[in-house]
Amino acid sequence: MTEDLGLAQLSLLIVYLSMAVITMAMISFAVSLAGTRTSKLAARERVPALVGSGGDGTSSAADSESVSEAPKGLRAANVGMSLTWLAFAMLLVGVVLRGVWAGRVPWGNMYEFSITSALGTLAVFLVYSFFRDVRWLGIYVTTVVLLTLGVAVRVLYTESAQLVPALKSYWLIIHVSAAVICGGAFTIAAGVALTYLVQDRRLRRTPEGAEPPASRLPSAERLELLNYKILTFAFPLWTFAVVSGAIWAESAWGRYWGWDPKETWAFITWVIYAAFLHARTTAGWRGRRAAWISLVGFLAFLINYFGVNLFVQGLHSYKGF
Amino acid sequence: MSELASDLSTQPAAPPPLGTKGFFRWMWRQLTSMRTALILLVFLAIASIPGSVLPQQGLDPVRVNEWIAGNPTSGPILKRFGFFDVYASPWFAAIYLLLFISLIGCILPRSFAHARVLRAKPPVAPRNLTRLPRSTEVDSEYAADAVIDSAERIFRAKRWRVRRGEDEGGQWIAAEKGYWRETGNLVFHIALIVLLIGVGYGSLWGWKGNVIVVSGKGFSDTLTQYDVWGGGRLVDASNLPPFSFTLTDFNADFERGEAQRGAPRFFEAKLTVRDAPGATPYDTTIGVNEPLSVGGAKVFLVGHGYAPHVIVRDTTGAVVFDDSVAFLPQDGSFTSTGVIKVPDAIPQIGIQGLFLPTAALDEVLGPYSTFPAPDDPALFMSAWVGDLGLNSGETQSVYRLDNSQMDLIGREALRPGETWDLPDGVGSVEFVGFTRWASLQIAHDPGQGIALIAVTFAIAGLLLSLFVKRRRMWVRARPAGTGSTVVTAGLARSDDERLESLVNDVATAAAGGVERDRTRT
Numbered sequence: 055m056t057e058d059l060g061l062a063q064l065s066l067l068i069v070y071l072s073m074a075v076i077t078m079a080m081i082s083f084a085v086s087l088a089g090t091r092t093s094k095l096a097a098r099e100r101v102p103a104l105v106g107s108g109g110d111g112t113s114s115a116a117d118s119e120s121v122s123e124a125p126k127g128l129r130a131a132n133v134g135m136s137l138t139w140l141a142f143a144m145l146l147v148g149v150v151l152r153g154v155w156a157g158r159v160p161w162g163n164m165y166e167f168s169i170t171s172a173l174g175t176l177a178v179f180l181v182y183s184f185f186r187d188v189r190w191l192g193i194y195v196t197t198v199v200l201l202t203l204g205v206a207v208r209v210l211y212t213e214s215a216q217l218v219p220a221l222k223s224y225w226l227i228i229h230v231s232a233a234v235i236c237g238g239a240f241t242i243a244a245g246v247a248l249t250y251l252v253q254d255r256r257l258r259r260t261p262e263g264a265e266p267p268a269s270r271l272p273s274a275e276r277l278e279l280l281n282y283k284i285l286t287f288a289f290p291l292w293t294f295a296v297v298s299g300a301i302w303a304e305s306a307w308g309r310y311w312g313w314d315p316k317e318t319w320a321f322i323t324w325v326i327y328a329a330f331l332h333a334r335t336t337a338g339w340r341g342r343r344a345a346w347i348s349l350v351g352f353l354a355f356l357i358n359y360f361g362v363n364l365f366v367q368g369l370h371s372y373k374g375f
Numbered sequence: 376m377s378e379l380a381s382d383l384s385t386q387p388a389a390p391p392p393l394g395t396k397g398f399f400r401w402m403w404r405q406l407t408s409m410r411t412a413l414i415l416l417v418f419l420a421i422a423s424i425p426g427s428v429l430p431q432q433g434l435d436p437v438r439v440n441e442w443i444a445g446n447p448t449s450g451p452i453l454k455r456f457g458f459f460d461v462y463a464s465p466w467f468a469a470i471y472l473l474l475f476i477s478l479i480g481c482i483l484p485r486s487f488a489h490a491r492v493l494r495a496k497p498p499v500a501p502r503n504l505t506r507l508p509r510s511t512e513v514d515s516e517y518a519a520d521a522v523i524d525s526a527e528r529i530f531r532a533k534r535w536r537v538r539r540g541e542d543e544g545g546q547w548i549a550a551e552k553g554y555w556r557e558t559g560n561l562v563f564h565i566a567l568i569v570l571l572i573g574v575g576y577g578s579l580w581g582w583k584g585n586v587i588v589v590s591g592k593g594f595s596d597t598l599t600q601y602d603v604w605g606g607g608r609l610v611d612a613s614n615l616p617p618f619s620f621t622l623t624d625f626n627a628d629f630e631r632g633e634a635q636r637g638a639p640r641f642f643e644a645k646l647t648v649r650d651a652p653g654a655t656p657y658d659t660t661i662g663v664n665e666p667l668s669v670g671g672a673k674v675f676l677v678g679h680g681y682a683p684h685v686i687v688r689d690t691t692g693a694v695v696f697d698d699s700v701a702f703l704p705q706d707g708s709f710t711s712t713g714v715i716k717v718p719d720a721i722p723q724i725g726i727q728g729l730f731l732p733t734a735a736l737d738e739v740l741g742p743y744s745t746f747p748a749p750d751d752p753a754l755f756m757s758a759w760v761g762d763l764g765l766n767s768g769e770t771q772s773v774y775r776l777d778n779s780q781m782d783l784i785g786r787e788a789l790r791p792g793e794t795w796d797l798p799d800g801v802g803s804v805e806f807v808g809f810t811r812w813a814s815l816q817i818a819h820d821p822g823q824g825i826a827l828i829a830v831t832f833a834i835a836g837l838l839l840s841l842f843v844k845r846r847r848m849w850v851r852a853r854p855a856g857t858g859s860t861v862v863t864a865g866l867a868r869s870d871d872e873r874l875e876s877l878v879n880d881v882a883t884a885a886a887g888g889v890e891r892d893r894t895r896t
Contacts, residue, residue: 212635213632219640219641219642222664286841290834293833304823305664306664309820310823310826313431313433313462321423322420325423326417329416332413332416336410336413338410339410
């Protein structure tokens with residue numbers, strides 16, 4: 055069976071190019087974070103005046119906060135956002151070409167999962183940017199995506215278009231797309247939780263009564279809420295991903311749940327994020343502890359994705375190289 | 376407001392009071408508190424980890440034994456504490472059972488409370504609405520009556536539950552919405568309990584067996600025909616569904632390209648099935664992801680391999696053995712080992728065989744297969760004569776030769792069609808060719824339907840409990856001049872960024888007049 059590698063090579067080239075663009079986006083975000091602390095301070099002082107004149111009375115606190123972040127000094131971040139859009143478009147082309155070349159959804163091996171997850175992460179980030187100002191998160195998202203793509207092209211790359219028989223099912227599309235979107239959401243939630251911990255630490259280090267130092271980043275409260283909101287979106291979807299995986303496993307392997315390492319870690323991830331949702335409504339756990347639980351959940355997700363596929367013997371060990 | 380705070384199922388408990396009854400009450404409160412549930416969840420996650428790192432009895436018993444043999448100190452200790460069967464171990468069960476008891480203890484009182492709330496009217500408007508976290512005061516040119524009327528219309532149009540009243544502070548209306556949040560939350564947690572029941576039901580009444588069927592041969596669903604069979608405690612093993620089938624053909628295909636060479640690409644097993652003895656047979660094909668449903672059980676294709684066809688003749692040339700024998704694959708290229716036992720020969724003959732679909736010879740490792748498809752098949756054999764030990768009364772594995780009472784008489788490699796004349800005039804072995812076998816898993820899990828329904832409800836409940844907002848609003852209007860002063864306030868049970876704009880919208884619409892913003896001064 056000879057396979058024409060033309061489209062696959064083109065797809066790979068485009069993935070490489072998108073990595074270059076993401077690198078530039080990452081640098082832009084880094085510049086915007088490093089260089090604008092003073093302009094942020096100036097922006098802060100203007101906030102009351104802006105709200106006072108805004109005066110239609112219906113704008114919420116969240117609106118006024120995003121107004122406060124809009125002023126100058128964010129040019130680099132805006133360049134970063136544009137570059138991220140460009141990288142997303144290129145990566146989309148790369149993933150689609152890969153699928154066209156293989157003649158199926160491009161989710162047959164770990165290389166393909168990885169480039170699709172990177173795409174999913176960018177998509178979640180960019181979609182979110184429509185609703186909220188999330189440019190401060192750009193540096194994190196671009197770094198994670200770049201790492202994912204780097205591992206994909208250097209370690210996981212394979213030139214096989216065929217699927218092992220167990221993957222030949224429409225559940226592939228349902229199960230994997232849900233898992234990929236969750237991967238993107240978990241990744242971004244982890245970035246938010248990390249930022250929250252940074253902000254929380256800054257607040258706690260501020261002496262009692264003193265004004266906390268100015269920061270480019272959103273307030274700890276907002277970050278806490280953002281993390282929660284992303285995870286309320288991702289948790290039901292992850293539940294669905296696990297359930298659809300179980301239904302698929304029933305038809306492929308004859309049982310819906312068998313404690314295969316992949317299933318076990320999907321379960322662990324689910325339980326940890328469930329713990330996060332409970333921690334948020336438990337006195338003394340909301341905030342720092344909940345943020346740590348959410349980070350541990352992301353760690354479990356990563357172990358499930360990389361660790362189980364590459365290092366553990368099980369039914370999901372179709373690493374593809 | 377106590378009801379709004381009851382999102383936490385139980386408040387953190389005080390130290391235990393004296394007395395047995397008090398102590399148990401204290402224990403129960405501890406167990407059903409959210410904090411305990413949280414800690415049990417974390418324990419459950421941690422307790423699941425060893426099962427993914429250590430080999431497990433249910434998945435790979437051979438590797439369990441290897442692991443224990445390789446770790447003579449820690450192995451037996453870990454085995455003693457159930458680390459090779461984590462998900463059936465008492466400590467794992469203890470965690471999830473405690474979690475579920477805690478869950479029930481939390482869900483029950485909440486269900487009763489919620490049932491009362493569902494039948495109750497929204498709570499009376501507080502006297503001073505401006506003290507609530509979100510409130511706004513506006514002047515209206517309309518009379519208090521008309522303002523409350525229009526507020527009621529607004530609330531009813533948005534399907535809020537409303538209640539009107541009047542006191543010395545003027546007319547008021549209370550509205551509440553989002554009861555589905557708590558309903559969904561309760562449904563989710565109850566569905567988890569039902570899921571556990573489904574899993575338990577399936578493991579008590581379900582059964583699962585594995586069998587290797589050589590192409591051309593048949594299988595009927597009775598206990599003796601299985602290679603391995605396991606059933607729940609309440610299964611009547613003598614009363615399995617009476618279906619039978621013949622494996623008429625098996626096809627497999629493998630990757631021949633450079634990348635992932637030898638990886639499986641396609642399997643299918645063709646069967647002729649009878650639902651019951653005497654029923655009309657029908658043909659069907661099963662493959663991966665395409666099981667056969669028959670007699671309440673499902674037949675899954677889980678593996679395959681080769682079965683060399685061998686004819687053994689004795690010294691007189693009479694056929695003493697003529698069959699295809701399943702050989703077990705040892706690697707991804709299907710280097711397969713198996714044993715041929717010929718008890719009818721005198722003396723008895725035993726052959727240890729190595730079947731190679733694509734044969735190659737390594738100077739150090741000996742013969743092995745380079746590709747899983749039969750491109751260049753060969754059968755390597757060692758022949759033994761003596762006593763097979765079949766009459767000793769002990770059950771023997773068909774894949775192992777007990778050569779303790781046998782002598783090795785020679786080794787040979789054959790291609791299909793070739794014959795090996797055994798040394799010492801014992802007879803001859805002809806390698807006729809080969810066929811394939813399919814490894815089938817036949818399973819019956821009556822808990823599956825329950826589990827599926829439970830998870831469907833769980834997901835629906837989860838979505839409701841995470842996305843529905845529970846909100847309360849009040850509007851008070853008191854006469855002022857020709858019109859009225861209207862105070863509107865809202866209260867949410869969870870984070871609710873839209874509540875403020877909602878309060879403002881309702882205030883503006885109800886008053887229908889000029890607004891005096893109270894929220895940001």
